[in-house]
Amino acid sequence: MRAIQLTAPGTLELVEVPTPTPGPGEVLLATAAVGACHSDLHILDAPAGSFPTPMTLGHEIAGRVAEVGSGVTGWSQGDAVAVYGIIGCGRCRACLRGLENQCRTVPVGGIGLSRDGGLADHVVVPADRLLPLGELDPVQGAPLTDAGLTPYHAIALSRDALRPGTSAVVIGVGGLGHMAVQILSVTTAATIIAVDTSEAALRLAKRMGAHHTVQAGPGAAEQIRQLTGPAPDGAEVVLDFVCVDASLDTARQVVSTGGQLTLVGLGGGTLPMTPTAGPPPVPLETSAVIPFWGTRAELAEVIALGKQGLLRAEVQTFPLTEAVQAYQALRDGEIHGRAVIVP
Incomplete structure (x- = not known):
């Protein structure tokens, strides 16, 4: 064979x-x-x-x-x-x-x-x-056995936070991310914000149920904040299906106090979490999870x-x-x- x-x-x-x-x-x-x-x-x-x-x-x-x-x-x-x-x-x-x-x-x-x-x-x-x-x-x-299952599991880990009136950010609308948008759409009442560098990917996200789309880049965090509100408010859940430095930086800037960062991508970026004497690198009470x-x-x-x-x-x-x-x-x-x- x-x-x-x-x-x-x-x-x-x-x-x-x-x-x-x-x-x-x-x-x-x-x-x-x-x-x-x-x-x-x-x-x-x-x-x-x-x-x-x-x-x-x-x-x-x-x-x-x-x-x-x-x-x-x-x-x-x-x-x-x-x-x-x-x-x-x-x-x-x-x-x-x-x-x-x-x-x-x-x-x-x-x-x-x-x-x-x-x-x-x-x-x-x-x-x-x-x-x-x-x-x-x-x-x-x-x-469905991975591209569907992995985001389903990732979302399940945050399901208690995804209540009506909350926001979920999906960074990276690729093989897993476009499934995540659908899963959020059919299993939660959260407002879905999709982020990607590709216009085609953002159009796909819209078809899959995203309420808002944002072009990835230097101004992405500010655009997302306009939708979710200023800190300490923000997105209750951020799912990063890329996990390079740039996407992780956007994720930490838009997550709410007490929110959850869900790190799915294998991009190899770095996310600082250690508290400092100055402004914390992520909002207080924020948790991070690496689903598998x-x-x-x-x-x-x-x-x-x-x-x-x-x-x-x-x-x-x-x-x-x-x-x-x-x-x-x-x-x-x-x-x-x-x-x-x-x-």
């Missing part, structure tokens, strides 16, 4: 590999769609030894059951499924509570991260990672939103033979919404 593999640090190739066989408790999926994520670029760029090689990438997976391994019940050939990509240890306190995204034993383990992922004609996954898609288009189902992916229960809720037509990814599709080019387009900022590979 064909597979898109990380064959060496910085090297992504389309290769031919044997079709895998499911072991006990596993299923073989015929891959229908796989989302291309910015975190895949971080895997590609990571130093030697950070991830196994060769390894098939792809952790946003939708497909159909092709074969079940011994001991698997509840799934039959042809079932349409989405894959929950995290594989925790199953034994630590976090995993036992269903918080596998907080596993205390396996910091970052999962399909397309520590074992072969879905950018192939077939992929083997543990049967307990599957959730039913029903009639939902797999091109829509695949992005989400739980299986949350993914079931995200899929339910998708089935109801309340959450829909803006997608650009590519055949498997053009997956390498799709990742380059993602790196170059040419993808609006989510790139989805369709084997």
Whole structure:
């Protein structure tokens, strides 16, 4: 079968590999769609030894059951499924509570991260990672497993603060950010302010339910303040899907006293939090959280939103033979919404 593999640090190739066989408790999926994520670029760029090689990438997976391994019940050939990509240890306190995204034993383990992922004609996954898609288009189902789940989880961590009359700022309207705008729109009554450098992204945010859009740049914080009010008022929740120095600086300037900064992006910027004798770098009582992916229960809720037509990814599709080019387009900022590979 064909597979898109990380064959060496910085090297992504389309290769031919044997079709895998499911072991006990596993299923073989015929891959229908796989989302291309910015975190895949971080895997590609990571130093030697950070991830196994060769390894098939792809952790946003939708497909159909092709074969079940011994001991698997509840799934039959042809079932349409989405894959929950995290594989925790199953034994630590976090995993036992269903918080596998907080596993205390396996910091970052999962399909397309520590074992072969879905950018192939077939992929083997543990049967307990599957959730039913029903009639939902797999091109829509695949992005829900990360591009939908991650912002859903991030928003869930702040849900108590997102009451009617509050404001939420979404910085970065990309693969995750445009889903965050929709999730805020359909699950909260907060005023949604979307921020991005791209006019096209801001138009997308408007279509997805943003009440206001702001061009990122030196004057962004002031424009947001005109909408949320002067300090100590401001946005109760700021979700930064970029997390470079500039976006973090905007985030800290517009969050309210007692507000929450939710840092999702992998931009590597710096956010000062330590109190000083002078004006504090962030408002008093401000908290910051770094969410990671989400739980299986949350993914079931995200899929339910998708089935109801309340959450829909803006997608650009590519055949498997053009997956390498799709990742380059993602790196170059040419993808609006989510790139989805369709084997």
